[in-house]
Amino acid sequence: MRVLVVEDEQNIAAAVDRGLRAEGFSVDIAEDGEKALGLIRHNGYAVIVLDLMLPGRNGYDVCRTLRAAGITTPVLILTAKDGEYDEADALDFGADDYLTKPFSFVVLLARIRALLRRSAPQRSPVLRAGDLWLDPAAHRCGRGDERLDLTPREFGLLEFMLRNPDTVVSKTELLAQVWDAWFEGDPNIVEVYVGYLRRKIDTPFGRSAIETVRGIGYRLDAKGG
């Protein structure tokens, strides 16, 4: 569990370092914003503890740069209550939590733990049915080694069916879940898209993962057909 502490005041940095290490964290220290960004670029951190008042690029700047680069690592901001920045502003520029100095180490630890807990379930695992797989987070899917190229609607349909394997899902349910709850168009659209999907995930492989249950709906075979 790796934590980056960005803090220019030596005594505070040392205290936090010692405390976190005692709690089993692996700690890196950066004295200014530039060094912090360099470290973040080359290492993965579970949490970043970031002082706002820094020489050179301040914490505000660092945090925005991070977020702009698409890095979603949880950031905990440390602010001195001197009025230059309102504490609540921290949340506006991409921080996940803030703490005003002076702070007790116990509180800091509790906040870090909370951030770790919060960021834990960010990614859902891959959905599978036999050799058919779909990664909702990466928005990719395939059969075995072969990647499948689906349109957004096709992808949504397959994802829903993979979340309900070996279960018959009705066409109205599919309309409500994959299209809108208030969908008013021709329900035949479901049949059309099931047809599209089959031509991509089943026909080329001589399989039949999606089965028609006449009068009821469709079922995705948990073994992939």
Added chain:
Amino acid sequence: MRVLVVEDEQNIAAAVDRGLRAEGFSVDIAEDGEKALGLIRHNGYAVIVLDLMLPGRNGYDVCRTLRAAGITTPVLILTAKDGEYDEADALDFGADDYLTKPFSFVVLLARIRALLRRSAPQRSPVLRAGDLWLDPAAHRCGRGDERLDLTPREFGLLEFMLRNPDTVVSKTELLAQVWDAWFEGDPNIVEVYVGYLRRKIDTPFGRSAIETVRGIGYRLDAKGG
């Protein structure tokens, strides 16, 4: 809950081992791919945590071998973010989730729990009468290992009778429950469909699950005939 951790770095392996044991898991450690495959072949694991960088057969190799052998145990890949493998490639060769080093133990635990939740069988209640079974959610039924192919009306009829085993159900009741409450056609339809059902679920097996109670209705034997 048994977990296999395939990791050659002693300190990481030890840390994960300690952490998972503290959470109540039973943990095995394998230092390389060969040992991992041997352990997997002889033990059943709920989850496999697999480092990509291993001496000898790497994680990529292990994962593919596993899947080729038809082993579907959830696999969580650990990758060092050094660019040799794209993390998302893991999904292509059969992993269920991935985590880049360094990772926090809290995150690892959350991911393992998510995988376990997903692979946990969420059984819907299956109706049974002897070796005759019917799964309403999957809309499937069969006798023993043999699957039965029923039409929607036949399926509805069998489902209703399975929900009322060893009970005489009248023809008017069947008409109301399996057809419409306001059914106005020829009541003979029930006899016709009971006949269809018998020819599919009884005759081929030399059984008689559906008994006629003359003047009253029909009864499905709870032992399947």
Added chain:
DNA sequence: GGAGGACCTGAGAGCACGCTGAGAGACGCG
């Protein structure tokens, strides 16, 4: 033993359901 009623079953008509190809409209991109 015969009559009547209850149940079974084969044949076939009708049609509902689901599948598919063609194409229109919306949208983004160069």
Added chain:
DNA sequence: CGCGTCTCTCAGCGTGCTCTCAGGTCCTCC
């Protein structure tokens, strides 16, 4: 502005399910 992609509508078609009907069988009761 033209092109390609995606979404959705529409209509035609074939399959096979549902149901009716009529004749046959079996049971029950007089």
